[in-house]
Amino acid sequence: MFGRWIAAGLALTAMTFGAQAQDAAFYTVTYVEATPASASAALPVLKAYRDASRKDDGPVRFELLRGISRPNQFAVLGVWKDQKAFEAHAAAAHTKQMNEKIGPLLAAPNDTRQHNALSVAAPQTGKGGVYAVTHVDVIPPQKDNGVAAVKLLSEDSRKHADNLRFDAWQQTNRPNHFTVVEGWKSRKAFDAHVAAKETKDFRTKLVTMTGALYDERLYQPVE
Numbered sequence: 659m660f661g662r663w664i665a666a667g668l669a670l671t672a673m674t675f676g677a678q679a680q681d682a683a684f685y686t687v688t689y690v691e692a693t694p695a696s697a698s699a700a701l702p703v704l705k706a707y708r709d710a711s712r713k714d715d716g717p718v719r720f721e722l723l724r725g726i727s728r729p730n731q732f733a734v735l736g737v738w739k740d741q742k743a744f745e746a747h748a749a750a751a752h753t754k755q756m757n758e759k760i761g762p763l764l765a766a767p768n769d770t771r772q773h774n775a776l777s778v779a780a781p782q783t784g785k786g787g788v789y790a791v792t793h794v795d796v797i798p799p800q801k802d803n804g805v806a807a808v809k810l811l812s813e814d815s816r817k818h819a820d821n822l823r824f825d826a827w828q829q830t831n832r833p834n835h836f837t838v839v840e841g842w843k844s845r846k847a848f849d850a851h852v853a854a855k856e857t858k859d860f861r862t863k864l865v866t867m868t869g870a871l872y873d874e875r876l877y878q879p880v881e
Contacts, residue, residue, distance in 0.1 A: 716743020
């Protein structure tokens with residue numbers, strides 16, 4: 659009997675450690691807005707930064723996106739093995755060099771938001787034609803309802819045709835704020851998702867709890 663208790667305890671410890679290791683992943687989105695006239699000059703600076711950052715020890719994924727309707731707007735998505743890995747990246751020489759080079763090209767300072775996972779799944783294989791990055795803000799008393807609604811949307815949307823990725827992240831410093839990252843094979847697939855019942859139901863629920871406009875932006879991945 660005592661041996662079984664030990665075995666059960668070891669199994670529980672292993673399960674707990676596995677959950678902690680998975681939960682340690684850290685997620686960031688950096689919004690970069692160059693002046694319209696400087697968009698073409700900003701692009702190679704950001705590409706060089708992306709390529710250098712992918713050689714860091716900490717990133718699991720590191721992606722550069724460019725706005726479809728406003729090509730002077732960029733989003734940098736980072737998935738890190740833990741928060742310390744992101745902090746090391748933020749202090750790296752190539753990060754400082756990027757900030758120095760891109761500073762004169764910007765319309766506004768870069769905005770980096772840090773997150774923990776809320777609902778994350780392994781991405782599907784295939785290149786995405788369209789990314790959507792959305793900032794969702796609910797009022798603090800509605801935080802738990804917002805968490806439930808965003809998680810349900812993520813789970814439902816992964817089942818939609820031609821979805822490659824649908825992640826929901828929760829901000830570390832403002833847990834009533836979320837970032838939703840979507841990848842779709844085509845604009846047609848994204849448009850079908852927008853018109854789906856699950857998406858409409860989510861938006862209807864959100865109206866009763868939102869603290870700001872639903873900030874959805876469309877991007878294309880930069881190769």
